[in-house]
Structure formats: C-alpha cells, structure tokens
Amino acid sequence: xxxxxxxxxxxxxxxxxxxxGTSYANAQLADASQEASAKNLMLSLRCIQCQGQSIADSxxxxxxxxxxxxxxRIEQGESPDAIRSWMISRYGEWxxxxxxxxxxxxxxxxxxxxxxxAAIFASRGLFRKAKP
Amino acid sequence: MRGRWVWLPLALLAFVAGLAIYGLVRPKDDxxxxxxxxxxxxxxxxxxxTEGVTGLxxxxxxxxxxxxxxxxxxxxxxxRAEAPYLEELKSRGAQIYGVAIRDHPRDVAAFLSQYGNPFxxxxxxxNMKLQLSLGSSGVPETYIIGGDxxxxxxxxxxxxxxxxxxLLAKLEDAK
Numbered sequence: 001x002x003x004x005x006x007x008x009x010x011x012x013x014x015x016x017x018x019x020x021g022t023s024y025a026n027a028q029l030a031d032a033s034q035e036a037s038a039k040n041l042m043l044s045l046r047c048i049q050c051q052g053q054s055i056a057d058s059x060x061x062x063x064x065x066x067x068x069x070x071x072x073r074i075e076q077g078e079s080p081d082a083i084r085s086w087m088i089s090r091y092g093e094w095x096x097x098x099x100x101x102x103x104x105x106x107x108x109x110x111x112x113x114x115x116x117x118a119a120i121f122a123s124r125g126l127f128r129k130a131k132p
Numbered sequence: 133m134r135g136r137w138v139w140l141p142l143a144l145l146a147f148v149a150g151l152a153i154y155g156l157v158r159p160k161d162d163x164x165x166x167x168x169x170x171x172x173x174x175x176x177x178x179x180x181x182t183e184g185v186t187g188l189x190x191x192x193x194x195x196x197x198x199x200x201x202x203x204x205x206x207x208x209x210x211x212r213a214e215a216p217y218l219e220e221l222k223s224r225g226a227q228i229y230g231v232a233i234r235d236h237p238r239d240v241a242a243f244l245s246q247y248g249n250p251f252x253x254x255x256x257x258x259n260m261k262l263q264l265s266l267g268s269s270g271v272p273e274t275y276i277i278g279g280d281x282x283x284x285x286x287x288x289x290x291x292x293x294x295x296x297x298x299l300l301a302k303l304e305d306a307k
Binding site: 048049051061062065066068069088089090091092094095122 | 259266267
C-alpha cells in the first residue's frame with residue numbers, strides 16, 4: 001500500500017512544480033461550451049516563444065500564461081474577439097493566426113481565387129481540343 | 133500566342149524560388165516586438181521580489197522622470213551577462229526599476245548578491261501577468277518609460293556595451 005502511495009506521489013510531483021498563478025493553463029473550464037470557445041480561441045493564438053505553435057499546442061511558460069488568461073477572460077464572460085484584440089494590442093497581428101483582411105493581407109486572402117482563375121485559364125485549351 | 137504563355141509557369145517557379153532564397157539569406161530576426169510602445173504603462177502593483185527591496189507599481193513611473201524598466205529573472209543566463217551594463221547605466225545616471233519574472237525570493241536574493249543590484253525598486257511578477265500586459269516576449273528586456281508613464285522604447289535581449297550609449301541617449305530624449 002505504501003509503495004502505491006509513494007508511486008502515486010512520484011507521478012503527481014510535476015503538478016506541484018507548476019505555477020500557482022497560472023491555474024487555468026492546464027485545467028479546463030467547468031462549463032463545456034465556455035471551454036469549447038476558449039479552446040477554439042487558443043488554437044488560433046500564436047505562442048510567442050515556440051513560434052510555429054498555437055498556445056493550445058505549446059507548453060512554453062508564456063503559452064501557459066496566455067492559455068490561463070484566455071480561460072479566465074472567457075469565464076468572466078469576455079468575447080473571444082475581445083480577447084484576441086487584447087492580445088493583438090500587446091503583441092501585434094503576429095500573435096493571431098486569423099489575419100484580418102487589409103491592404104497587406106489582400107493577396108493572402110484572394111491568392112486561392114487568383115490561382116484557380118489562372119488554372120482555369122491555362123487549361124481552357126485542353127477542353128477545346130475535345131472537338132473532332 | 134501559345135509560345136508566350138508557356139513561359140508563365142517558369143516565371144512563377146523562378147519567383148517562388150527567389151522567395152525561398154531570400155528567406156534563406158535574410159538575417160534571422162524572430163523577435164516579437166511589443167505593440168505597447170507609445171502606449172501608457174498598464175496598471176500593475178507588484179510585491180517586492182525579495183527581502184530588503186521595495187515592490188513596484190505603475191504609478192512609480194509617472195513622476196516626471198524617465199526611467200528604465202528591466203525585465204529579468206535569476207534563471208535567465210543573458211541577464212547575468214547584461215548585469216555589468218545595467219551597473220554602468222546606473223553609474224551614468226539612469227534610474228532602473230526591475231521586474232523579476234517567474235522567480236523565487238531566495239533565488240532573486242542570490243542573483244542580486246552575485247551579480248549586483250542596479251535596481252531602485254524590484255517587483256515580483258510571479259505569474260508573468262505583467263510580462264503579458266507589456267507585450268514582452270521574454271527575458272531580459274529593457275523598456276524606456278517616459279516621465280508621464282508612457283512606454284517609449286523596447287530593447288529586446290541582453291544589453292551589451294554598444295547599447296549603453298543608445299539607451300542613455302533615448303533616456304535623454306525622453307526628458
């Protein structure tokens with residue numbers, strides 16, 4: 001029995017090592033729909049430290065703090081859009097994986113349509129040749 | 133007609149290859165700069181980072197004197213490297229307030245006794261809340277805060293010898 005308790009304590013030890021101030025970093029919100037919208041937002045916010053990952057995927061300290069912040073604000077009833085703008089007001093558009101439509105990003109948003117149009121244009125000859 | 137268009141895919145390929153080469157030779161810069169430069173310092177009230185020092189509030193900055201706000205941690209190796217330059221900045225008239233990020237009082241005390249204490253006040257940002265509010269992306273970072281509490285400038289990374297005159301000049305400009 002003692003060895004089981006000891007083993008359980010060993011397994012639980014990393015939990016103690018986590019910071020008390022970031023309580024929501026790795027704990028879900030009680031309300032499932034709130035947790036879902038928090039999770040959704042976390043997937044589209046970019047970690048400052050592990051720069052290719054979303055804060056939902058990263059275990060960097062700053063990502064933990066950001067997750068905690070997102071969950072706390074969602075719990076307090078703040079909208080995901082408002083939280084995203086708060087993050088952007090801190091770190092710039094860089095932090096969001098959901099770029100707004102603007103002069104700089106217009107090509108990003110419409111490149112797929114442009115490429116599709118170019119592909120249709122380039123392949124138009126192939127369809128014409130079907131005639132005998 | 134056909135002959136002219138046949139070059140288009142090749143031109144596109146050359147363009148994409150050009151972008152790839154540009155990406156490879158461009159000097160690496162993955163600093164995420166704070167969007168708070170030009171904004172007022174967010175409100176905060178941090179407890180003292182260790183025994184014998186005084187904590188830090190945002191109102192400590194709004195008394196007309198421009199200051200440096202240094203974000204550091206005892207566990208951060210570049211912070212040790214910049215310690216002598218913070219001392220130099222202090223000896224040349226800069227007032228420096230510190231914030232210890234995700235740190236323990238005992239470790240902060242050991243850090244200060246080993247590498248010196250150039251800080252007039254040191255707050256503890258145990259859960260990195262202030263760091264997030266500042267748009268700070270890591271340690272160390274040094275901000276110049278104007279006399280009215282506005283964030284004037286952000287220096288990312290450790291301060292080296294060549295940055296000392298720059299920071300002093302910017303501090304002078306902020307007066």
